[in-house]
Amino acid sequence: MTAFSNRYQWPDAGLFEIPDWVYTDPEIYDREVERIFHGPTWNYVALEAEIPNPGDFQRSFVGPTPVVVTRDGEDEINVFLNRCGHRASEFCREQRGNAKLLICPYHQWSYDLKGNLVGVPFRRGLAGRGGLARDFDMAAHSPRRLAVTRRGGVVFASFDADAPPLESYLGPVMTAEFDATFDGRPLELHGYYRNTVPGNWKLYHENLKDPYHATLLHSFLVTFGLFVAGNRSAMLADESGLHGAIASAKRASTDHVSEEAKGEMRAFHEDFALQAPEIMEFVDEFDSEWSVTMQTIWPNLIVQREMNTLGIRQIVPRGPHEFAMHWTMFGYAGDDEAMRRHRLRQGNLMGPAGFLGMEDNEAIKFVQDGMKRSRPGHHAVALEPELEAGATDCVISEAAIRAMYRGWREIMGLAS
Numbered sequence: 001m002t003a004f005s006n007r008y009q010w011p012d013a014g015l016f017e018i019p020d021w022v023y024t025d026p027e028i029y030d031r032e033v034e035r036i037f038h039g040p041t042w043n044y045v046a047l048e049a050e051i052p053n054p055g056d057f058q059r060s061f062v063g064p065t066p067v068v069v070t071r072d073g074e075d076e077i078n079v080f081l082n083r084c085g086h087r088a089s090e091f092c093r094e095q096r097g098n099a100k101l102l103i104c105p106y107h108q109w110s111y112d113l114k115g116n117l118v119g120v121p122f123r124r125g126l127a128g129r130g131g132l133a134r135d136f137d138m139a140a141h142s143p144r145r146l147a148v149t150r151r152g153g154v155v156f157a158s159f160d161a162d163a164p165p166l167e168s169y170l171g172p173v174m175t176a177e178f179d180a181t182f183d184g185r186p187l188e189l190h191g192y193y194r195n196t197v198p199g200n201w202k203l204y205h206e207n208l209k210d211p212y213h214a215t216l217l218h219s220f221l222v223t224f225g226l227f228v229a230g231n232r233s234a235m236l237a238d239e240s241g242l243h244g245a246i247a248s249a250k251r252a253s254t255d256h257v258s259e260e261a262k263g264e265m266r267a268f269h270e271d272f273a274l275q276a277p278e279i280m281e282f283v284d285e286f287d288s289e290w291s292v293t294m295q296t297i298w299p300n301l302i303v304q305r306e307m308n309t310l311g312i313r314q315i316v317p318r319g320p321h322e323f324a325m326h327w328t329m330f331g332y333a334g335d336d337e338a339m340r341r342h343r344l345r346q347g348n349l350m351g352p353a354g355f356l357g358m359e360d361n362e363a364i365k366f367v368q369d370g371m372k373r374s375r376p377g378h379h380a381v382a383l384e385p386e387l388e389a390g391a392t393d394c395v396i397s398e399a400a401i402r403a404m405y406r407g408w409r410e411i412m413g414l415a416s
């Protein structure tokens with residue numbers, strides 16, 4: 001056992017209890033950045049539709065680390081650190097735009113679209129004095145380039161040039177689910193949300209590997225029949241346990257909710273009705289048996305396919321106690337006006353203040369606060385004890401959370 005794993009002892013209950021230091025300890029967080037976000041993982045950075053033309057660029061993040069995503073004159077997509085080779089400043093200041101050169105505002109050192117340092121003002125000094133040494137190595141002072149891969153119009157980056165191909169990284173089940181949304185139809189951007197969540201970044205993954213809460217926390221979801229205990233649903237997971245998808249098939253009405261389920265769900269309001277029921281319409285346009293899937297792609301991406309409202313959520317961690325959520329909402333370029341209206345209207349379900357997005361942020365804050373402020377220092381993920389970890393079709397389960405921690409412990413060198 002290494003010194004590190006000696007210091008961080010997992011409770012005796014194994015995966016069925018998670019220690020609070022997993023979410024609160026700064027050393028654990030630093031190790032996550034190094035081994036996960038800067039390790040052999042594929043991190044979402046952009047949609048190709050955001051940078052459709054040569055010269056287009058956009059700022060993004062890999063874990064907490066700022067990067068620039070560009071499309072160069074050869075139609076290649078480049079991802080490099082947003083860190084000036086001079087004084088480390090985040091030189092690309094504009095969120096997105098089109099340019100031939102990216103120029104640091106501080107001393108105007110300039111970079112081409114592949115991230116090469118190409119210009120240094122007064123490089124030879126002035127009147128024969130000052131400036132840089134003759135043998136100053138421009139390439140050595142260019143920002144670090146990341147490996148890039150794309151699929152279905154989605155761009156991923158990795159610090160590790162030896163990261164496995166995306167398809168094997170995701171595995172067959174997750175790849176098929178990803179392809180149901182990114183099926184080759186060109187995407188059309190609808191807009192952005194950003195919010196900050198005062199909790200550990202992994203809690204967002206857990207929230208989407210936790211079908212149990214969906215039937216209890218989300219009044220809207222339950223009352224209007226999107227996800228009710230008794231609906232056909234599944235909690236999918238890949239072999240590593242790190243990726244997952246919570247999937248459900250929508251009911252036509254809430255008429256068939258069993259009396260037993262109703263009795264357990266305080267959030268269920270039988271006498272509520274929508275004044276604009278069209279918000280819940282589902283146009284079946286996907287090659288999938290599910291009308292709703294929330295896919296968690298390790299470590300920083302959620303693909304939201306909530307009926308016809310589509311979105312990306314990018315997790316940007318900011319230390320153990322906080323993360324930013326960057327949402328990108330989209331449809332397909334071929335949508336007619338009615339479909340575009342439908343997606344935008346249905347988009348009210350989601351976002352930081354969405355009809356069923358809002359409560360998750362609050363719940364994550366409650367969990368983080370609880371861990372920060374009180375003992376015993378570990379808590380239970382014990383539902384569905386008959387399955388240690390993995391995919392399940394049982395709603396009242398935390399087996400997918402346990403699967404994620406089995407994978408996490410291995411990466412972190414904390415497996416017992």
Ligand SMILES: [Fe+2]
Nearest residue numbers: 207213214360
């Ligand atoms: Fe939720």
